Amino acid sequence: MDNSNDIIIEAWNTVLFEKFCRFKHLLVDGLSQHSDAAFEQCIHPQGSRVLDVGCGFGDSTLRIAKRVGSSGEAIGVDCAENFVRAAQAEARKQDVQNARFFVGDVQWGDLRGPYDHAFARFGTMFFEMPGAAMRNIRKALNPGGTFLQIVWRQREDNPWLHDAELRVKEIVPVISHEETDQVHCGPGPFSMSGPDMVSTMLRGAGFERITFERFDCDICIGRDLDDAIEFAMALGPAGEIIRLAGQEGETRKPQVVAALKKAFAEFARPDGVWAPSSTWFISATNPG
Secondary structure, three states: OOHHHHHHHHHHHOHHHHHHHHOHHHHOOOOHHHHHHHHHHOOOOOOOEEEEEOOOOOHHHHHHHHHHOOOOEEEEEEOOHHHHHHHHHHHHHHOOOOEEEEEOOOOOOOOOOOEEEEEEEOOOOOOOOHHHHHHHHHHOEEEEEEEEEEEEOOHHHOHHHHHHHHHHHOOOOOOOHHHOOOOOOOOOOOOOOOHHHHHHHHHHOOOEEEEEEEEEEEEEEEOOHHHHHHHHHHOHHHHHHHHHOOHHHHHOHHHHHHHHHHHHHHHEEOOEEEEEEEEEEEEEEOOO
16 A cells, blocks of 8 residues: 555544544435435446445445345445445345455555446545546456446535635635644545546546536535534535634634534535535546
């Protein structure tokens, strides 16, 4: 494993894992709308062997395992051991026999292929070396194997993240990753939002038949306004700014709460806080 990635892996294994557990009700149920739509067009035939990249809690892996049937297999990989343990526990709880999980750095590690297909729901935006990860994924695929990844589109079409980031930047001093020795998440949720850059990267990795399909939907970002504000202050670009600012970020939280309450008010509904979101479904094929 490349040592330059250790800081990011530590973040996902500690502070980010704890926050993801805290907001699992939003991260799993809310974001699943995007994978639900992707699975409608993604063919994982019975008997297929499928890799789930950046599997997190394993909910996508378990769904894939059920799609491919007992003669197939779904393999989830994540850099964070704590996520893998949580996924394994969920597989045992649901008694899904054909799901497996392992800890690995997708950029450089052995992905235990070959696979017929690979899938990633928001699992590719935080790679320090995304080109290396794309090459490694392609090499783990059989000839003709496909890779479908879901990534966030541009900031402006994801106001639940971007508006929160802008409001926080007006209040909290921004500290870059280079200015602190604190662990951090990596490049960030919008690092794969540019089709030209990503298609060039995938072609450089050896993929062909690369397509981008836009998908938009409202997602639940909080059971109520308070939940949505806590979510924004914990995760995403806004949460990262507050955390890296340390004591200064903590001190200015009351101002942040007031600003986010105004920013999110238009998204509040009787059944929760629902904001627009926009993703790319990016598909590519390994020519062999």
